[in-house]
Amino acid sequence: MRRVCNFSAGPAALPIEVLAQVKEEIFDWHGSGMSVMEMSHRGKEFTTIIEDAKADLKQLVRLPDNYDILFMQGGATAQFSMVPMNLLEDSHTADYVCTGQWGVKAIKEAEKFCAVNIAASSADKKYSYIPAIEDWRCNKQSGYIHITSNETIGGVEFNEPPQTGNIPLVADMSSSFLSRPIDVEKYGLIYAGAQKNVGPSGLTIVLIRKDLIGNSKRVLPSMFDYRVFSEANSMSNTPPCFPIYVAGLVFKWLLELGGLMAIEQVNKKKSSMLYECIDGSDFYRNLVKKSHRSRMNVPFSTIDDNTDKRFLSEALSNDLCELKGHRSVGGMRASIYNAMPLDAVKTLICFMKEFEKKNG
Ligand SMILES: *Cc1c(COP(=O)(O)O)cnc(C)c1O
Numbered sequence: 001m002r003r004v005c006n007f008s009a010g011p012a013a014l015p016i017e018v019l020a021q022v023k024e025e026i027f028d029w030h031g032s033g034m035s036v037m038e039m040s041h042r043g044k045e046f047t048t049i050i051e052d053a054k055a056d057l058k059q060l061v062r063l064p065d066n067y068d069i070l071f072m073q074g075g076a077t078a079q080f081s082m083v084p085m086n087l088l089e090d091s092h093t094a095d096y097v098c099t100g101q102w103g104v105k106a107i108k109e110a111e112k113f114c115a116v117n118i119a120a121s122s123a124d125k126k127y128s129y130i131p132a133i134e135d136w137r138c139n140k141q142s143g144y145i146h147i148t149s150n151e152t153i154g155g156v157e158f159n160e161p162p163q164t165g166n167i168p169l170v171a172d173m174s175s176s177f178l179s180r181p182i183d184v185e186k187y188g189l190i191y192a193g194a195q196k197n198v199g200p201s202g203l204t205i206v207l208i209r210k211d212l213i214g215n216s217k218r219v220l221p222s223m224f225d226y227r228v229f230s231e232a233n234s235m236s237n238t239p240p241c242f243p244i245y246v247a248g249l250v251f252k253w254l255l256e257l258g259g260l261m262a263i264e265q266v267n268k269k270k271s272s273m274l275y276e277c278i279d280g281s282d283f284y285r286n287l288v289k290k291s292h293r294s295r296m297n298v299p300f301s302t303i304d305d306n307t308d309k310r311f312l313s314e315a316l317s318n319d320l321c322e323l324k325g326h327r328s329v330g331g332m333r334a335s336i337y338n339a340m341p342l343d344a345v346k347t348l349i350c351f352m353k354e355f356e357k358k359n360g
Contacts, residue, residue, distance in 0.1 A: 005344040008322035009152055009297060009335040010175065011195040018249045018339075036245040041238050050239065053248030060254055061182050063207065070206040070226060071234040071244055076102070076174045078224070079191040079204060080109035083146065083170055086226045087189070088114050089215040091143040095119040095167070097136060099158075100127040100151030101328065102172060110146070117142060127154040129289040133162045144168045144188060150176035150294050152196065153326040155286070155333070157294040161186040168212060176296050177205065178254060179338055180264040188212050197296070197337045199247030202240040254338070263338050270336050270345045271295040277349045283360040284352065301331030302359070308332060311355055320348055 006013040026035050032045050039045050054069050063069065072078070083106075084094055092114045096107045098121040110116050117139045120131035138145060145164045150157040152175040161169060161183060168188025177192035184190070189208045195201035206226070214227040222228045228236050257263055275293060278284040278300050286293070286300045302308050308331050315323050325331040336345055 004319040004321045005340075005347055006321050007334045007336065007340070007348070009196070009326070009333060010193075011201050012197070012335055012337050013339045014199070014246070015250065015253050015339045018246065018253055021249055022246060037242050039241070041235065041241050046241055049241075049245050049248055050234070053244055053251060056248065056251035056255060057205070060178065060251055060260055061184055061207065064185055066210050067184055068208050068210055068213065068230050069234075070208065070229040071239055072204045072206055072229060073202065073223075073240055075201070075204055076172055076191060076193040077105070077109070079172070079206070080106045081113065082224050082226070083144070083189065083191070084110045084113035085218055085220055085224055086216050087168070087170070087212055088143040089217065091141050093117055093139050093142045095136075095138045095142040095145040097121070097131065097145065097147045097162075098123065098127075099130050099148055099156050100154040101326075102151055102153070102174070103146075103148045106146060106148065106172060114143070119145065122156070126287070127151065127156060128287050128292075130156060130158060130292045136162075138164075138167070142167055144170045146170045146172070149173045150179075150296055152294075152297050152335075153299075153329060153333075155288050155294040155297045155299040156292050157296070159291070168209070175335075175337075176294070178260060178263070179267050179296055181260040194243055194247055196335075197339075199250050200243040203243035203247055205247075250339075266342060267295045267336075267338065270340065270342055271298065273349060274298050274334060274336065274345055277352055281356055281360070283356045296337055297333055297335050299325055299329060299331060299333040301325070305330065307359055310359070314355060315348075315351060318351055320351055323348075 029036050057069055094110055094114050095117050097119050098104060107116050119138045120136040122129050122131055145167050149171045170189045171187055173190050173192045175196040177197055179197055191206045194203040208226060213230050254263060278286050283302055284300050302311055312324055323332045323334055325333040
């Protein structure tokens with residue numbers, strides 16, 4: 001079997017232990033004589049799977065009782081519109097803090113449903129930092145304040161959730177969900193597409209404070225209505241069964257590792273080793289402000305475009321894959337989510353040092 005070091009930004013690498021278990025159970029899940037892909041979502045087998053997944057996720061994030069977990073579809077992109085559709089009651093204004101290209105997309109979608117106030121933006125410095133909260137110009141009438149916890153393309157991450165007082169904080173956590181402990185109570189709503197750090201694509205996880213559900217006066221399609229999902233335990237129609245099953249295995253994998261505090265230590269170590277390698281050389285660079293650097297997505301470049309290209313092709317022939325930076329920024333990007341082993345990061349660093357010796 002050949003397994004490469006896969007630095008993809010998403011869909012991304014899954015823990016090898018989880019893949020092994022999926023393989024083990026693919027023909028016959030727990031004596032049911034069928035795979036999870038083939039069973040009724042109303043049967044007792046799948047009911048156990050979804051209930052376990054929910055209970056394990058609850059434990060991982062220490063979910064307070066006044067919050068609900070929704071398993072939805074449509075990716076984070078569907079949430080870009082569901083959030084304003086569902087959360088805005090009387091107010092037709094929402095605040096957005098824009099720290100990268102996912103923020104830009106969230107705003108573009110929200111503008112179809114409400115007036116968007118851009119409370120702060122780091123576009124002035126190519127999204128390389130997070131504007132200080134003292135400089136945010138929030139609107140007191142806003143229904144919520146939206147942030148992107150980790151900008152997957154730019155590699156910019158909030159280290160702490162901002163204090164937003166009575167205005168609910170909404171966070172797109174797609175690329176950092178479960179990479180560190182989450183103080184859920186600081187948020188009104190958290191959403192994350194699964195395919196970065198949690199499981200296969202096709203599942204979107206929403207954590208929502210219960211009092212924010214069902215306040216919208218709009219006519220909402222059922223598939224876009226948090227209340228429908230909350231009341232039906234995310235089973236009003238056929239859920240993404242297989243992704244929920246795999247995500248459930250990832251939750252168990254995380255719990256066995258020691259939960260989010262334990263994985264945070266590993267993530268700190270992996271990212272700081274990589275940034276040290278970049279900062280310790282005149283050959284590589286990362287332009288993000290140090291205190292706002294992402295632990296999950298590390299963009300970097302060499303001295304020029306041609307050298308970047310050579311870096312990528314030589315990396316590929318060493319089984320270091322998917323390191324190409326997003327098409328909008330170029331260069332390289334190493335996505336080092338939870339499932340990326342420390343050894344793979346060490347291998348990348350060795351390769352970087354060798355490459356620098358030859359080309360620097
Ligand atoms: C990947 C990503 C998205 C888009 O997710 P889809 O599942 O493709 O809709 C949105 N926000 C962030 C932060 C992402 O990383």
